[in-house]
Amino acid sequence: MKQTILIIGLGLIGGSLALGLKRNKDVSIIGYDADSHTLRTAKRIAVIDEMAMQIKDATEFADIIIFATPVNETIRLMSEMSNWQLKDQVIVTDTGSTKNEIMNAAIQLKEAGITFVGGHPMAGSHKSGVEAARAHLFENAYYMLTPFEDENEEKVKVLSDLLQVTKAKIVQVNAKEHDHMTAVVSHFPHLIAASLVHQLAGENKAFPFTKQLAAGGFRDLTRIASSNPIMWRDITVQNRNELSNQLNMWTNEMIRLQNLLLHADAEDIEAYFSTAKQVRDELPITTQGAMFAVYDLYVDVPDYSGVISEVIGYLAKDNINITNLRIVETREDIFGILVISFQTMDDRAKAVTCIAQNTTFETYIS
Ligand SMILES: NC(=O)C1=CN([C@@H]2O[C@H](COP(=O)(O)OP(=O)(O)OC[C@H]3O[C@@H](n4cnc5c(N)ncnc54)[C@H](O)[C@@H]3O)[C@@H](O)[C@H]2O)C=CC1
Numbered sequence: 001m002k003q004t005i006l007i008i009g010l011g012l013i014g015g016s017l018a019l020g021l022k023r024n025k026d027v028s029i030i031g032y033d034a035d036s037h038t039l040r041t042a043k044r045i046a047v048i049d050e051m052a053m054q055i056k057d058a059t060e061f062a063d064i065i066i067f068a069t070p071v072n073e074t075i076r077l078m079s080e081m082s083n084w085q086l087k088d089q090v091i092v093t094d095t096g097s098t099k100n101e102i103m104n105a106a107i108q109l110k111e112a113g114i115t116f117v118g119g120h121p122m123a124g125s126h127k128s129g130v131e132a133a134r135a136h137l138f139e140n141a142y143y144m145l146t147p148f149e150d151e152n153e154e155k156v157k158v159l160s161d162l163l164q165v166t167k168a169k170i171v172q173v174n175a176k177e178h179d180h181m182t183a184v185v186s187h188f189p190h191l192i193a194a195s196l197v198h199q200l201a202g203e204n205k206a207f208p209f210t211k212q213l214a215a216g217g218f219r220d221l222t223r224i225a226s227s228n229p230i231m232w233r234d235i236t237v238q239n240r241n242e243l244s245n246q247l248n249m250w251t252n253e254m255i256r257l258q259n260l261l262l263h264a265d266a267e268d269i270e271a272y273f274s275t276a277k278q279v280r281d282e283l284p285i286t287t288q289g290a291m292f293a294v295y296d297l298y299v300d301v302p303d304y305s306g307v308i309s310e311v312i313g314y315l316a317k318d319n320i321n322i323t324n325l326r327i328v329e330t331r332e333d334i335f336g337i338l339v340i341s342f343q344t345m346d347d348r349a350k351a352v353t354c355i356a357q358n359t360t361f362e363t364y365i366s
Pocket residue numbers: 008009010011012013014032033034035038068069070071073077095096097098120121122123124125126127128129130228231235
């Protein structure tokens with residue numbers, strides 16, 4: 001039987017889920033977004049099957065409702081659900097980056113007999129908006145579900161079965177533990193990225209040339225600082241306590257580093273970097289999900305006209321798809337570094353071979 005899914009919030013994640021879920025021909029997607037331009041775009045580019053002009057127009061038809069809105073907005077909308085007309089068997093879920101406060105808000109829904117299973121796909125990007133949505137965004141990425149401990153397993157299974165088509169790895173975790181772990185690997189790094197950019201902005205006032213020097217390393221470390229500030233405002237507010245704990249640990253680590261810097265000998269400093277390198281090198285291979293910037297290839301191109309189309313031409317001839325292209329200027333007197341993004345690691349490896357066969361340009365992966 002055809003399932004009707006209502007997705008509320010049609011940005012990067014809501015749009016990508018819509019596209020991913022549509023691989024299953026037995027689902028029909030109704031979309032709603034508070035921004036009417038986004039809503040119309042989602043329909044025009046066939047991210048959704050139908051538009052709801054208001055949420056209340058669609059809730060009575062939905063077997064599954066997915067909130068893909070910034071997390072504070074999700075909580076606000078959840079508090080309005082008692083006024084919505086819902087199917088008896090409806091399953092409600094979300095995609096928010098935080099889970100504890102959302103599951104606390106879901107207690108009210110549970111008391112009203114509405115099934116809510118928290119969700120969080122660990123894939124995304126610094127990009128936002130429906131135009132950035134991709135059907136394959138969640139492939140091989142962890143997709144965490146945070147059902148209440150006593151939740152009806154059948155309902156959780158219905159939701160996991162539905163999500164299987166996205167090819168995500170679905171796992172169940174406790175909401176509080178979720179917020180602790182994501183603080184470590186996602187939310188706190190975001191604060192560090194933003195703070196590094198602030199530090200550069202400050203330094204740049206006295207030394208305006210500094211910004212020009214911000215090359216690969218700085219860009220890699222701070223890419224996520226380009227994400228949607230509203231989304232990160234909400235995440236930070238909801239995960240304040242875990243973030244504050246992470247900040248205390250970071251401050252202690254910085255004090256340890258300062259001691260090392262001022263008092264340690266060169267060998268101990270090397271050991272500090274060696275240990276970090278070992279742990280970093282042993283991280284599991286990045287999943288395809290968070291891939292927009294992962295499969296970047298840097299090409300050191302000389303300064304002559306037509307060089308970019310030349311490189312792209314070689315790739316096209318070998319049928320290697322590219323998803324993005326940009327120039328990073330590292331020095332004023334050279335043309336710069338061409339950064340080409342690929343959808344898969346395999347495409348990038350093929351591009352390395354292709355460029356080596358056709359040019360003398362150096363390529364490297366950050
Ligand atoms: N961007 C990422 O990489 C990831 C984000 N998430 C979570 O997914 C959720 C959505 O994030 P994105 O899609 O990246 O954000 P986005 O900014 O691309 O999209 C959010 C959409 O929600 C809409 N919206 C805001 N308030 C609304 C309301 N009251 N009713 C209907 N629509 C409303 C906005 O107009 C926008 O189109 C957030 O909770 C975020 O924490 C989860 C995993 C990854």
